[in-house]
Amino acid sequence: MTQASLGQSVVQKEIQAQNNGVAANITHTQPLWLLAEVTYRCPLHCAFCYNPTDYDKHTQNELSTEQWIQALRDARKLGALQLGISGGEPLLRDDIEDIVIEAKKLGYYSNLITSGVGLTEKRIQAFKDGGLDHIQLSMHDITEEINNFITNTKTFELKKKVAAMIKNHGYPMVLNVVIHRYNIGHMRQILEMAEALGADYIELANTQYYGWSLVNRSQLMPTKEQIDEAEKITNEFREKQGSKMKVFFVVPDYFSDRPKKCMNGWGEVFMIVTANGDVLPCHSARVLPNMEFPNVRDKGLAYAWNDSPAFNKYRGDSWMKEPCRTCPEKEKDLAGCRCQAFMLIGDAEGADPVCSLSPNHHVITKAIEDSRNPVIAAQPIIFRNDKNSKAIIAGEMDDRVKEFHALP
Amino acid sequence: MSVQQTDIYAIALHHRFQWEEAQNCYVILFPEGMVKLNGGAGEVLNQVDGKRTVADIVTILKAKFSDVPDLENDIVGMVELALEKAWLRQVN
Ligand code: SF4
Ligand code: SF4
Numbered sequence: 001m002t003q004a005s006l007g008q009s010v011v012q013k014e015i016q017a018q019n020n021g022v023a024a025n026i027t028h029t030q031p032l033w034l035l036a037e038v039t040y041r042c043p044l045h046c047a048f049c050y051n052p053t054d055y056d057k058h059t060q061n062e063l064s065t066e067q068w069i070q071a072l073r074d075a076r077k078l079g080a081l082q083l084g085i086s087g088g089e090p091l092l093r094d095d096i097e098d099i100v101i102e103a104k105k106l107g108y109y110s111n112l113i114t115s116g117v118g119l120t121e122k123r124i125q126a127f128k129d130g131g132l133d134h135i136q137l138s139m140h141d142i143t144e145e146i147n148n149f150i151t152n153t154k155t156f157e158l159k160k161k162v163a164a165m166i167k168n169h170g171y172p173m174v175l176n177v178v179i180h181r182y183n184i185g186h187m188r189q190i191l192e193m194a195e196a197l198g199a200d201y202i203e204l205a206n207t208q209y210y211g212w213s214l215v216n217r218s219q220l221m222p223t224k225e226q227i228d229e230a231e232k233i234t235n236e237f238r239e240k241q242g243s244k245m246k247v248f249f250v251v252p253d254y255f256s257d258r259p260k261k262c263m264n265g266w267g268e269v270f271m272i273v274t275a276n277g278d279v280l281p282c283h284s285a286r287v288l289p290n291m292e293f294p295n296v297r298d299k300g301l302a303y304a305w306n307d308s309p310a311f312n313k314y315r316g317d318s319w320m321k322e323p324c325r326t327c328p329e330k331e332k333d334l335a336g337c338r339c340q341a342f343m344l345i346g347d348a349e350g351a352d353p354v355c356s357l358s359p360n361h362h363v364i365t366k367a368i369e370d371s372r373n374p375v376i377a378a379q380p381i382i383f384r385n386d387k388n389s390k391a392i393i394a395g396e397m398d399d400r401v402k403e404f405h406a407l408p
Numbered sequence: 409m410s411v412q413q414t415d416i417y418a419i420a421l422h423h424r425f426q427w428e429e430a431q432n433c434y435v436i437l438f439p440e441g442m443v444k445l446n447g448g449a450g451e452v453l454n455q456v457d458g459k460r461t462v463a464d465i466v467t468i469l470k471a472k473f474s475d476v477p478d479l480e481n482d483i484v485g486m487v488e489l490a491l492e493k494a495w496l497r498q499v500n
Contacts, residue, residue: 030430032442079430081442109424109437134422134439172422172439200422201440243494246440 029315030079031271031305034108036068037283038099039088039275042384043117044155046140048178048220049384050211050283051088053401053408056389061276065095067296069102071273074301076106080271083108088275091118097126104131111136113176116162117155128169135166136174139193146182163197172200179230180207180220181371187233191247199245204234206252209367210284212384214343214408215392215400219381221371224255254364258329259336259352266314266338271305279304281311284339287406288348314338321349323357346405411462411487416499418458423495425453436495443495452486458499462487 039062040055052058063071072083083103090096091114103110112127113136127135139159140147147156167173175194177183183190187204194202206227209217222230234249241247253260263270263282272280277296280286286293291313294304305311313319317330324335335341336352344353344363351358370376382388382400391397392407401407419425423438427450434450436443445453451472455465466480473479490496 077430079428081428081431081435081437107426109442111439133424133437136439174439248440 029268029305031075031301032080032269033082033084033271034072034075034080035084035086035270035272036071036090036099037086037088037272037274038062038068038090038096039092041092042088042115043092044089044115045383045385046178046212047216047381047383048180048207048213050208050213051384052211052284052286053215053384053389053392055088055384056386056393058274058276059386062093063273063275063277063296065098067277068095068099071277071296071301072099072102072106072108074296075271075273076108078271078302078305081107081109083110084113085110086113089115089117091123097123097130100127100130100132109133111174114138115155116159119162119165121165124165124169128171134174135171136176137163137166138176138178139163139190140178140183146186160197167198173198175199175202176205177202178205178207179222180213181222181226182220184222184226184230187230188237191234191237195241195245201246201248203248203250204230205250208253209408210339210343211408212382214404215397216381217367218371218373218376219379221254221368223372224368227252227255253336253340253352253354254368256354257356259333259340259354261333262337262340262352265334267305267311268315271301273301279308279311281314282337282339284343284408285310287339287408288342289406319349321347321351323359324351327357343404343406343408411484411491413461413463413466414500415462415487416459417456417462417487417491417496418499419453419456420495420497425456425495427454438495443493448482449486449490452483453490453495456487456490456496 040051040058085096085099090112096112100110110131110133112132116137137159147159148154163173175197177190191202207213207220213220231249234247238247267281270281272283273296274280278286279294279296279301285291291310293310294308296304317325317334320330320335324330336354338348340354341350341352342348345360350360353360353363355361382397392401423436425434425436428435431444433447434445434454436445436453451469452465455468462484466483469483470479487496
Protein backbone atom coordinates (compact mmCIF):
# COMPACT_ATOMS: atom_id res chain seq x y z
CA MET A 1 0.00 0.00 0.00
CA THR A 2 1.08 3.54 -0.41
CA GLN A 3 2.25 5.25 2.69
CA ALA A 4 -1.05 6.26 4.14
CA SER A 5 0.10 9.43 5.70
CA LEU A 6 -3.12 10.85 4.38
CA GLY A 7 -4.40 9.59 7.66
CA GLN A 8 -1.79 11.65 9.38
CA SER A 9 -3.06 14.75 7.64
CA VAL A 10 -6.58 13.98 8.76
CA VAL A 11 -5.52 14.30 12.30
CA GLN A 12 -3.35 17.28 11.67
CA LYS A 13 -6.35 19.00 10.16
CA GLU A 14 -8.38 18.18 13.15
CA ILE A 15 -5.78 19.48 15.51
CA GLN A 16 -5.40 22.68 13.53
CA ALA A 17 -9.11 23.13 13.74
CA GLN A 18 -9.00 22.56 17.45
CA ASN A 19 -6.36 25.18 17.74
CA ASN A 20 -8.54 27.78 16.17
CA GLY A 21 -11.37 26.79 18.41
CA VAL A 22 -13.74 25.33 15.89
CA ALA A 23 -13.57 21.72 16.89
CA ALA A 24 -14.77 20.15 20.04
CA ASN A 25 -12.08 18.52 22.13
CA ILE A 26 -11.52 14.82 22.00
CA THR A 27 -12.14 13.79 25.55
CA HIS A 28 -11.79 10.08 25.03
CA THR A 29 -10.21 7.87 22.42
CA GLN A 30 -12.31 7.07 19.41
CA PRO A 31 -11.42 5.25 16.19
CA LEU A 32 -12.36 8.14 13.91
CA TRP A 33 -10.37 6.69 11.08
CA LEU A 34 -10.80 3.07 10.04
CA LEU A 35 -8.31 1.68 7.58
CA ALA A 36 -9.42 -1.51 5.92
CA GLU A 37 -6.38 -3.24 4.44
CA VAL A 38 -8.63 -5.60 2.54
CA THR A 39 -5.92 -7.65 0.87
CA TYR A 40 -2.15 -7.93 0.83
CA ARG A 41 -2.21 -9.16 -2.74
CA CYS A 42 -0.86 -6.64 -5.21
CA PRO A 43 0.04 -6.64 -8.88
CA LEU A 44 2.84 -4.14 -8.22
CA HIS A 45 6.12 -4.85 -6.50
CA CYS A 46 7.14 -1.52 -5.03
CA ALA A 47 10.52 -1.35 -3.39
CA PHE A 48 9.12 1.07 -0.79
CA CYS A 49 5.96 -0.88 0.01
CA TYR A 50 5.31 -0.86 3.68
CA ASN A 51 3.22 -3.94 3.88
CA PRO A 52 4.91 -6.47 6.14
CA THR A 53 7.71 -8.40 4.47
CA ASP A 54 6.04 -11.62 5.59
CA TYR A 55 2.73 -10.65 3.97
CA ASP A 56 2.78 -13.93 2.06
CA LYS A 57 1.51 -15.57 5.26
CA HIS A 58 -1.62 -13.41 5.19
CA THR A 59 -2.84 -13.81 1.64
CA GLN A 60 -4.72 -17.09 2.13
CA ASN A 61 -7.09 -16.19 4.93
CA GLU A 62 -8.74 -12.92 3.92
CA LEU A 63 -11.97 -11.82 5.56
CA SER A 64 -15.15 -12.47 3.59
CA THR A 65 -17.46 -9.75 2.31
CA GLU A 66 -19.85 -10.40 5.18
CA GLN A 67 -17.05 -10.09 7.71
CA TRP A 68 -15.97 -6.77 6.24
CA ILE A 69 -19.49 -5.45 6.31
CA GLN A 70 -19.85 -6.46 9.93
CA ALA A 71 -16.54 -4.75 10.74
CA LEU A 72 -17.75 -1.57 9.04
CA ARG A 73 -20.95 -1.58 11.08
CA ASP A 74 -19.14 -2.22 14.35
CA ALA A 75 -16.52 0.46 13.75
CA ARG A 76 -19.22 2.97 12.86
CA LYS A 77 -20.88 2.30 16.21
CA LEU A 78 -17.55 3.08 17.87
CA GLY A 79 -17.51 6.45 16.10
CA ALA A 80 -15.51 5.76 12.93
CA LEU A 81 -16.15 8.35 10.22
CA GLN A 82 -13.40 8.13 7.67
CA LEU A 83 -12.96 4.81 5.93
CA GLY A 84 -9.83 4.04 3.96
CA ILE A 85 -10.04 1.02 1.70
CA SER A 86 -6.50 -0.01 1.06
CA GLY A 87 -4.21 -2.99 0.63
CA GLY A 88 -2.16 -4.37 -1.19
CA GLU A 89 -4.29 -3.45 -4.13
CA PRO A 90 -7.90 -3.38 -2.95
CA LEU A 91 -9.17 -3.69 -6.54
CA LEU A 92 -7.96 -7.27 -6.59
CA ARG A 93 -11.08 -8.04 -4.55
CA ASP A 94 -14.30 -8.10 -6.52
CA ASP A 95 -16.48 -7.03 -3.58
CA ILE A 96 -15.20 -3.47 -3.17
CA GLU A 97 -18.48 -2.37 -4.77
CA ASP A 98 -20.45 -4.03 -1.93
CA ILE A 99 -18.16 -2.55 0.71
CA VAL A 100 -18.61 0.91 -0.81
CA ILE A 101 -22.41 0.64 -0.81
CA GLU A 102 -22.44 -0.41 2.83
CA ALA A 103 -20.03 2.40 3.76
CA LYS A 104 -22.35 4.93 2.18
CA LYS A 105 -25.37 3.50 3.95
CA LEU A 106 -23.56 3.77 7.27
CA GLY A 107 -22.51 7.38 6.70
CA TYR A 108 -18.77 6.93 6.25
CA TYR A 109 -16.68 9.25 4.16
CA SER A 110 -15.02 6.59 2.08
CA ASN A 111 -11.65 6.70 0.37
CA LEU A 112 -10.28 4.13 -2.00
CA ILE A 113 -6.49 4.06 -1.88
CA THR A 114 -5.28 2.41 -5.04
CA SER A 115 -2.42 2.04 -7.46
CA GLY A 116 -5.08 2.26 -10.17
CA VAL A 117 -4.32 -1.19 -11.54
CA GLY A 118 -7.67 -2.88 -12.10
CA LEU A 119 -9.76 0.28 -12.20
CA THR A 120 -12.11 0.08 -15.18
CA GLU A 121 -14.94 2.33 -16.43
CA LYS A 122 -17.42 -0.21 -15.19
CA ARG A 123 -15.99 -0.38 -11.71
CA ILE A 124 -15.52 3.33 -11.22
CA GLN A 125 -19.13 3.88 -12.35
CA ALA A 126 -20.26 1.32 -9.77
CA PHE A 127 -18.20 3.07 -7.08
CA LYS A 128 -19.72 6.40 -8.02
CA ASP A 129 -23.24 4.97 -7.95
CA GLY A 130 -22.51 3.19 -4.70
CA GLY A 131 -21.43 6.44 -3.06
CA LEU A 132 -17.65 6.19 -2.82
CA ASP A 133 -16.49 9.68 -1.81
CA HIS A 134 -13.01 9.74 -3.17
CA ILE A 135 -10.11 7.95 -4.69
CA GLN A 136 -6.48 8.41 -3.84
CA LEU A 137 -4.18 7.38 -6.62
CA SER A 138 -0.57 6.59 -6.00
CA MET A 139 1.78 7.85 -8.67
CA HIS A 140 5.36 6.88 -8.37
CA ASP A 141 7.15 9.23 -10.67
CA ILE A 142 6.66 11.06 -13.87
CA THR A 143 9.32 9.33 -15.84
CA GLU A 144 8.26 6.04 -17.25
CA GLU A 145 11.65 4.58 -16.65
CA ILE A 146 11.66 5.27 -12.91
CA ASN A 147 8.02 4.41 -12.44
CA ASN A 148 8.55 1.03 -14.00
CA PHE A 149 11.82 0.43 -12.22
CA ILE A 150 10.61 1.26 -8.75
CA THR A 151 7.33 -0.62 -9.06
CA ASN A 152 9.05 -3.34 -11.03
CA THR A 153 6.23 -3.35 -13.58
CA LYS A 154 5.10 -1.45 -16.64
CA THR A 155 2.25 0.68 -15.40
CA PHE A 156 2.97 4.25 -16.27
CA GLU A 157 0.59 4.61 -19.23
CA LEU A 158 -2.12 2.97 -17.20
CA LYS A 159 -1.69 5.47 -14.38
CA LYS A 160 -2.24 8.35 -16.74
CA LYS A 161 -5.42 6.77 -18.04
CA VAL A 162 -6.72 6.08 -14.55
CA ALA A 163 -6.05 9.65 -13.45
CA ALA A 164 -8.18 10.90 -16.33
CA MET A 165 -10.93 8.42 -15.44
CA ILE A 166 -11.04 9.62 -11.85
CA LYS A 167 -11.30 13.21 -12.95
CA ASN A 168 -14.00 12.44 -15.53
CA HIS A 169 -16.19 10.87 -12.91
CA GLY A 170 -16.19 14.06 -10.91
CA TYR A 171 -13.95 12.79 -8.15
CA PRO A 172 -11.50 15.07 -6.45
CA MET A 173 -8.11 14.15 -7.76
CA VAL A 174 -5.93 13.14 -4.84
CA LEU A 175 -2.44 12.02 -5.70
CA ASN A 176 0.05 10.38 -3.46
CA VAL A 177 3.66 10.20 -4.54
CA VAL A 178 6.17 8.36 -2.41
CA ILE A 179 9.49 10.17 -2.57
CA HIS A 180 12.82 8.37 -2.59
CA ARG A 181 16.29 8.61 -4.07
CA TYR A 182 15.13 7.66 -7.54
CA ASN A 183 12.48 10.34 -7.99
CA ILE A 184 13.46 13.12 -5.61
CA GLY A 185 15.37 14.81 -8.42
CA HIS A 186 12.13 15.14 -10.40
CA MET A 187 10.13 17.13 -7.90
CA ARG A 188 9.32 19.99 -10.24
CA GLN A 189 8.18 17.64 -13.00
CA ILE A 190 6.09 15.67 -10.52
CA LEU A 191 4.30 18.81 -9.39
CA GLU A 192 3.78 19.95 -12.95
CA MET A 193 2.38 16.57 -13.85
CA ALA A 194 -0.03 16.77 -10.92
CA GLU A 195 -1.15 20.20 -12.07
CA ALA A 196 -1.62 18.97 -15.62
CA LEU A 197 -3.75 16.07 -14.37
CA GLY A 198 -5.91 18.56 -12.50
CA ALA A 199 -4.99 17.28 -9.05
CA ASP A 200 -6.84 18.96 -6.19
CA TYR A 201 -4.43 17.63 -3.64
CA ILE A 202 -1.03 16.06 -3.83
CA GLU A 203 0.81 14.40 -1.05
CA LEU A 204 4.56 14.14 -1.42
CA ALA A 205 5.31 11.45 1.09
CA ASN A 206 8.95 10.93 1.82
CA THR A 207 9.58 7.24 2.31
CA GLN A 208 9.24 6.08 5.86
CA TYR A 209 11.21 2.99 6.63
CA TYR A 210 8.87 0.15 7.45
CA GLY A 211 8.30 -3.16 5.75
CA TRP A 212 10.00 -3.42 2.38
CA SER A 213 11.27 0.13 2.50
CA LEU A 214 13.22 -0.73 5.64
CA VAL A 215 14.89 -3.65 3.87
CA ASN A 216 15.74 -1.29 1.02
CA ARG A 217 16.57 1.68 3.21
CA SER A 218 20.15 2.17 2.06
CA GLN A 219 19.03 2.00 -1.54
CA LEU A 220 16.06 4.36 -1.23
CA MET A 221 17.17 7.07 1.17
CA PRO A 222 17.90 10.41 -0.44
CA THR A 223 20.47 12.79 1.00
CA LYS A 224 19.60 15.68 3.29
CA GLU A 225 20.61 18.08 0.51
CA GLN A 226 18.18 16.41 -1.89
CA ILE A 227 15.36 16.68 0.62
CA ASP A 228 16.05 20.34 1.29
CA GLU A 229 16.09 21.02 -2.42
CA ALA A 230 12.83 19.11 -2.88
CA GLU A 231 11.17 21.09 -0.13
CA LYS A 232 12.41 24.34 -1.61
CA ILE A 233 10.98 23.44 -5.02
CA THR A 234 7.71 22.48 -3.37
CA ASN A 235 7.49 25.82 -1.58
CA GLU A 236 8.27 27.76 -4.73
CA PHE A 237 5.60 25.83 -6.55
CA ARG A 238 3.05 26.54 -3.80
CA GLU A 239 3.74 30.24 -3.99
CA LYS A 240 3.48 30.38 -7.73
CA GLN A 241 0.41 28.23 -7.93
CA GLY A 242 -1.70 29.57 -5.08
CA SER A 243 -4.47 27.58 -3.45
CA LYS A 244 -5.81 25.74 -6.48
CA MET A 245 -3.95 22.57 -5.63
CA LYS A 246 -3.07 21.73 -2.07
CA VAL A 247 0.44 20.39 -1.71
CA PHE A 248 1.34 18.43 1.37
CA PHE A 249 5.00 17.63 1.95
CA VAL A 250 5.61 14.88 4.49
CA VAL A 251 9.04 15.48 5.99
CA PRO A 252 11.06 12.30 6.54
CA ASP A 253 11.61 11.64 10.22
CA TYR A 254 15.18 10.36 9.87
CA PHE A 255 16.31 13.86 9.00
CA SER A 256 14.53 15.69 11.75
CA ASP A 257 15.64 15.67 15.38
CA ARG A 258 12.27 14.76 16.87
CA PRO A 259 10.14 11.74 16.05
CA LYS A 260 6.66 11.89 14.57
CA LYS A 261 3.66 11.50 16.80
CA CYS A 262 2.95 8.11 15.38
CA MET A 263 -0.70 7.63 14.33
CA ASN A 264 -1.46 10.59 16.60
CA GLY A 265 -0.92 8.29 19.54
CA TRP A 266 -1.37 4.58 20.00
CA GLY A 267 -5.05 3.65 19.97
CA GLU A 268 -6.15 7.30 19.93
CA VAL A 269 -7.92 7.82 16.60
CA PHE A 270 -6.75 5.13 14.17
CA MET A 271 -7.83 1.55 13.84
CA ILE A 272 -6.58 -0.76 11.15
CA VAL A 273 -8.23 -4.01 10.20
CA THR A 274 -5.90 -6.15 8.13
CA ALA A 275 -6.73 -8.60 5.36
CA ASN A 276 -6.93 -11.53 7.76
CA GLY A 277 -8.90 -9.63 10.40
CA ASP A 278 -6.16 -8.60 12.81
CA VAL A 279 -7.01 -5.30 14.46
CA LEU A 280 -3.99 -3.01 14.83
CA PRO A 281 -3.33 0.50 16.11
CA CYS A 282 -0.78 1.04 13.29
CA HIS A 283 0.40 -0.71 10.13
CA SER A 284 3.45 -2.39 11.46
CA ALA A 285 2.36 -3.16 15.03
CA ARG A 286 2.69 -6.90 14.40
CA VAL A 287 6.48 -6.56 14.62
CA LEU A 288 6.21 -5.83 18.33
CA PRO A 289 7.15 -8.60 20.76
CA ASN A 290 4.90 -10.18 23.42
CA MET A 291 1.74 -8.74 21.99
CA GLU A 292 -1.32 -10.50 20.89
CA PHE A 293 -3.48 -8.47 18.58
CA PRO A 294 -7.21 -9.00 18.61
CA ASN A 295 -8.92 -10.37 15.52
CA VAL A 296 -12.40 -9.40 14.32
CA ARG A 297 -13.21 -13.09 13.99
CA ASP A 298 -12.87 -13.57 17.72
CA LYS A 299 -14.24 -10.85 19.96
CA GLY A 300 -15.12 -8.07 17.54
CA LEU A 301 -14.07 -4.47 17.26
CA ALA A 302 -15.52 -2.97 20.41
CA TYR A 303 -13.46 -5.39 22.47
CA ALA A 304 -10.40 -4.72 20.32
CA TRP A 305 -10.60 -0.96 20.72
CA ASN A 306 -11.80 -0.65 24.29
CA ASP A 307 -10.55 -3.65 26.16
CA SER A 308 -7.84 -5.55 24.35
CA PRO A 309 -4.49 -5.47 26.17
CA ALA A 310 -2.76 -4.62 22.88
CA PHE A 311 -4.71 -1.40 22.31
CA ASN A 312 -4.30 -0.33 25.90
CA LYS A 313 -0.63 -1.11 26.18
CA TYR A 314 0.76 2.18 24.91
CA ARG A 315 -2.11 4.51 25.61
CA GLY A 316 -1.21 7.44 27.83
CA ASP A 317 2.40 7.79 28.97
CA SER A 318 2.87 5.58 32.01
CA TRP A 319 4.71 2.97 29.92
CA MET A 320 7.44 5.44 28.95
CA LYS A 321 11.06 5.17 30.02
CA GLU A 322 13.69 7.85 30.36
CA PRO A 323 14.48 10.17 28.65
CA CYS A 324 10.83 10.38 27.56
CA ARG A 325 9.11 9.93 30.92
CA THR A 326 10.32 13.25 32.25
CA CYS A 327 10.73 14.99 28.90
CA PRO A 328 8.90 18.32 28.66
CA GLU A 329 8.11 17.55 25.01
CA LYS A 330 6.50 14.18 25.55
CA GLU A 331 2.98 15.33 24.75
CA LYS A 332 4.16 16.52 21.35
CA ASP A 333 5.40 13.17 20.06
CA LEU A 334 4.48 10.60 22.73
CA ALA A 335 8.02 9.20 22.39
CA GLY A 336 7.54 8.49 18.69
CA CYS A 337 6.88 5.19 17.00
CA ARG A 338 6.89 1.97 19.02
CA CYS A 339 7.58 -0.16 15.98
CA GLN A 340 10.50 1.97 14.87
CA ALA A 341 11.94 1.79 18.39
CA PHE A 342 11.66 -1.98 18.47
CA MET A 343 12.88 -2.66 14.95
CA LEU A 344 15.88 -0.37 15.26
CA ILE A 345 16.94 -0.65 18.90
CA GLY A 346 15.16 -3.76 20.13
CA ASP A 347 13.24 -1.92 22.86
CA ALA A 348 9.57 -1.27 22.18
CA GLU A 349 9.31 1.11 25.14
CA GLY A 350 12.42 3.11 24.34
CA ALA A 351 12.48 6.54 22.77
CA ASP A 352 12.14 6.46 19.00
CA PRO A 353 15.82 6.62 17.96
CA VAL A 354 14.99 9.41 15.53
CA CYS A 355 14.99 11.67 18.59
CA SER A 356 18.32 13.37 19.12
CA LEU A 357 17.79 12.92 22.89
CA SER A 358 17.60 9.15 22.52
CA PRO A 359 20.69 7.30 23.75
CA ASN A 360 20.34 5.19 20.60
CA HIS A 361 20.21 8.02 18.11
CA HIS A 362 23.43 6.71 16.54
CA VAL A 363 21.48 3.97 14.73
CA ILE A 364 19.83 6.69 12.66
CA THR A 365 23.09 8.49 12.00
CA LYS A 366 24.56 5.18 10.92
CA ALA A 367 21.63 4.42 8.62
CA ILE A 368 22.16 7.76 6.94
CA GLU A 369 25.88 7.04 6.59
CA ASP A 370 25.19 3.58 5.18
CA SER A 371 22.93 5.03 2.56
CA ARG A 372 25.83 7.19 1.41
CA ASN A 373 28.23 4.27 1.42
CA PRO A 374 28.60 3.31 -2.22
CA VAL A 375 29.19 -0.36 -1.47
CA ILE A 376 26.08 -0.77 0.68
CA ALA A 377 23.93 1.44 -1.49
CA ALA A 378 24.89 -0.64 -4.51
CA GLN A 379 23.29 -3.79 -3.07
CA PRO A 380 20.36 -4.81 -5.21
CA ILE A 381 16.88 -3.59 -4.32
CA ILE A 382 14.65 -6.34 -2.95
CA PHE A 383 11.33 -5.76 -4.61
CA ARG A 384 8.16 -6.65 -2.82
CA ASN A 385 6.86 -9.88 -4.31
CA ASP A 386 5.69 -13.29 -3.21
CA LYS A 387 9.00 -14.95 -3.95
CA ASN A 388 10.97 -12.46 -1.86
CA SER A 389 8.39 -12.59 0.90
CA LYS A 390 8.71 -16.36 1.08
CA ALA A 391 12.49 -16.04 1.06
CA ILE A 392 12.41 -13.56 3.94
CA ILE A 393 10.07 -15.79 5.95
CA ALA A 394 12.37 -18.75 5.31
CA GLY A 395 15.32 -16.74 6.61
CA GLU A 396 17.13 -16.74 3.28
CA MET A 397 17.70 -13.01 3.41
CA ASP A 398 18.85 -12.80 6.99
CA ASP A 399 21.96 -11.00 5.93
CA ARG A 400 19.93 -8.09 4.60
CA VAL A 401 17.76 -7.80 7.69
CA LYS A 402 20.24 -8.77 10.40
CA GLU A 403 20.55 -5.29 11.85
CA PHE A 404 16.82 -5.17 12.57
CA HIS A 405 15.32 -6.61 15.73
CA ALA A 406 12.23 -7.92 14.00
CA LEU A 407 11.21 -8.82 10.49
CA PRO A 408 10.21 -5.42 9.19
CA MET B 409 -13.82 38.17 2.22
CA SER B 410 -16.86 40.12 3.14
CA VAL B 411 -20.10 38.27 3.64
CA GLN B 412 -23.28 40.05 2.53
CA GLN B 413 -26.75 39.51 3.92
CA THR B 414 -28.00 38.53 0.46
CA ASP B 415 -25.30 35.90 -0.13
CA ILE B 416 -26.36 32.30 -0.56
CA TYR B 417 -23.97 29.50 0.31
CA ALA B 418 -23.82 25.74 0.00
CA ILE B 419 -21.46 23.12 1.40
CA ALA B 420 -18.39 22.93 -0.83
CA LEU B 421 -17.97 20.26 -3.45
CA HIS B 422 -16.49 17.00 -2.17
CA HIS B 423 -17.38 17.96 1.37
CA ARG B 424 -20.04 16.33 3.43
CA PHE B 425 -21.76 17.86 6.42
CA GLN B 426 -23.53 15.53 8.81
CA TRP B 427 -24.65 15.01 12.37
CA GLU B 428 -22.53 12.50 14.26
CA GLU B 429 -24.29 10.63 16.99
CA ALA B 430 -21.10 9.09 18.36
CA GLN B 431 -19.43 12.49 18.67
CA ASN B 432 -22.55 14.37 19.60
CA CYS B 433 -21.73 17.13 17.15
CA TYR B 434 -21.84 18.10 13.48
CA VAL B 435 -18.82 17.27 11.37
CA ILE B 436 -17.50 18.19 7.96
CA LEU B 437 -15.86 15.39 6.05
CA PHE B 438 -13.62 15.96 3.05
CA PRO B 439 -10.87 14.19 1.16
CA GLU B 440 -8.00 15.07 3.47
CA GLY B 441 -9.80 14.92 6.73
CA MET B 442 -12.57 15.92 9.02
CA VAL B 443 -13.45 18.72 11.32
CA LYS B 444 -15.71 18.50 14.30
CA LEU B 445 -17.80 21.59 14.75
CA ASN B 446 -18.70 22.93 18.12
CA GLY B 447 -22.36 23.63 18.86
CA GLY B 448 -22.67 27.13 17.43
CA ALA B 449 -20.62 26.48 14.31
CA GLY B 450 -22.62 23.34 13.60
CA GLU B 451 -25.95 25.14 13.97
CA VAL B 452 -24.91 27.77 11.45
CA LEU B 453 -23.69 25.31 8.84
CA ASN B 454 -26.78 23.20 9.37
CA GLN B 455 -28.83 26.09 7.98
CA VAL B 456 -26.66 26.48 4.90
CA ASP B 457 -28.51 24.72 2.09
CA GLY B 458 -27.80 26.49 -1.17
CA LYS B 459 -31.14 28.34 -0.97
CA ARG B 460 -31.23 30.43 2.19
CA THR B 461 -29.53 33.80 2.28
CA VAL B 462 -27.36 34.84 5.19
CA ALA B 463 -30.25 37.08 6.31
CA ASP B 464 -32.59 34.07 6.31
CA ILE B 465 -30.15 32.11 8.44
CA VAL B 466 -29.84 34.99 10.90
CA THR B 467 -33.64 35.16 11.23
CA ILE B 468 -33.99 31.42 11.76
CA LEU B 469 -31.24 31.19 14.34
CA LYS B 470 -32.38 34.32 16.17
CA ALA B 471 -35.76 32.70 16.61
CA LYS B 472 -34.17 29.46 17.78
CA PHE B 473 -31.65 31.01 20.17
CA SER B 474 -33.44 34.15 21.28
CA ASP B 475 -31.42 34.42 24.49
CA VAL B 476 -28.00 34.66 22.79
CA PRO B 477 -26.76 38.24 22.43
CA ASP B 478 -25.01 39.49 19.30
CA LEU B 479 -25.92 36.41 17.34
CA GLU B 480 -25.71 38.10 13.98
CA ASN B 481 -22.00 38.86 14.31
CA ASP B 482 -21.28 35.31 15.38
CA ILE B 483 -23.13 33.92 12.40
CA VAL B 484 -21.40 36.15 9.89
CA GLY B 485 -18.06 35.37 11.56
CA MET B 486 -18.70 31.66 11.26
CA VAL B 487 -19.65 31.92 7.59
CA GLU B 488 -16.47 33.91 6.97
CA LEU B 489 -14.36 31.29 8.69
CA ALA B 490 -16.07 28.50 6.77
CA LEU B 491 -15.42 30.31 3.51
CA GLU B 492 -11.81 30.84 4.36
CA LYS B 493 -11.48 27.13 5.14
CA ALA B 494 -13.19 26.33 1.83
CA TRP B 495 -15.99 24.40 3.52
CA LEU B 496 -18.55 26.55 1.72
CA ARG B 497 -19.04 27.78 -1.81
CA GLN B 498 -21.12 30.76 -2.82
CA VAL B 499 -24.12 29.96 -4.97
CA ASN B 500 -25.30 33.41 -6.09
S1 SF4 C 1 3.49 -3.03 -3.98
FE1 SF4 C 1 3.19 -0.82 -4.32
S2 SF4 C 1 1.10 -0.59 -4.95
FE2 SF4 C 1 1.29 -2.65 -4.05
S3 SF4 C 1 0.71 -2.39 -1.90
FE3 SF4 C 1 2.91 -2.14 -2.01
S4 SF4 C 1 3.23 0.09 -2.27
FE4 SF4 C 1 1.10 -0.35 -2.73
S1 SF4 D 1 13.04 12.32 24.60
FE1 SF4 D 1 11.23 11.10 24.12
S2 SF4 D 1 9.47 12.41 24.59
FE2 SF4 D 1 11.32 13.75 24.53
S3 SF4 D 1 11.33 14.54 22.44
FE3 SF4 D 1 12.61 12.67 22.45
S4 SF4 D 1 11.21 11.00 21.88
FE4 SF4 D 1 9.94 12.77 22.45
